[in-house]
Amino acid sequence: MAFQKGNIKLEGNIGDLNFYKRGDEYHVRQKASKKSKNEISNLAARSKENAQEFGRVSSFAKNLRYAFHNATGQHYELFYESSNLNRLVKRLNLILKADEINERGKRNILPANLMLLKNFSFNKNSSLKDSLLLPVSIDYNKNQGNVSTTISNFNPEFHLDIPKETSSFMVHLAVFKINDQNMDFAVQYTHSELLSVHQPLPSINLTCQIDELIETESMLLAFGISLYKDTAGYPVPQLSPNLNCFDMIAFFQ
Incomplete structure (x- = not known):
């Protein structure tokens, strides 16, 4: 104009x-x-294709967030951030477009492409890689039926990039088991006790019990850190600003 x-x-x-x-x-x-009838027809078909694919993406995002919310319970608010859904849908839309098997309009979120969710941060204001300055070791033990994460030789004062007023923290692990046929989720969740930022630790270990993956299942792991500060002698979650992080860190198929 x-x-x-x-x-x-x-x-x-x-x-x-x-x-x-x-x-x-x-x-x-x-x-x-003015558009010809043929152009209008082509646009209508393309809009229908886009709507069908967006519906699959939205459904997957809704199921994932609902499973996460249901598993974490009251801890869900520790990681809630208003742009989470839009960012998740955007990432999933890219994953859907990575489908090279089906034609446009019939593309789907293929299990093999879910590895592209790795490093997705549930909180845009804080990512795990910027908060935790040590690697998280991951072990999937099929025989024992569990997934465990370990942080070794951990000194929070050196290895956590967090606000100075933080007095304690908690680490969290969620295991998303996905049915590749109907994309339903089953989530196992666990967390540590409150840990002092002033106390070095030989290691921090979290373990979730799971059934062995079968041929039609995939698994995503998410790991997070929530921060607390002392208020009137009690540890209170730091929700404003919310710098708690929870990221997808691994994928198994």
Whole structure:
């Protein structure tokens, strides 16, 4: 849209330009070209394809977030961040587009492509890689039916990049088991006790019991850290600003 700056004040059409007045200002815009029936038909088909694919992405995102919320209970608010859903849908849409098997409109979130969810942060304001300056070791023991994470030789004062007023923290582990056929989720969740930021630890270990993965199942692991500060002698979650992190860290198929 353009603005008229000259003294000539026009209203009406000249060629493919439309001159009009809005309030005390005069504007000009190009008239929209008419589309043929064939073009309209093609646009309708493309819109239908987009809607079908968006529906699959939205359904997957809804199921994942519901399973996560249901498993973590009251701890869910520790990691809640308003843009979470939009960012998750955006990432899942890219994963859907990675489907090279099905044609447009029928593309889906393929189990093998779920590895692209790795490093997704549930909280845009804080990611695990920027908060925890040590690697998290992961062990999936099929024989014992468990998944465990370990942080070794951990000194929180050196290995956590967190606000100075933080007095304690908690680590969290969630295991998302996914049915590749209907994309249903089963989530196992555990967390540590409150740990002092001033106390070095030989290791921190979290373990979730799971059934062995079968051929039609995949598994995502998410690991997080929640922060607390002392208020009137009690540890209170730091929710404003919310710098708690919870990220997807591994994928098994």
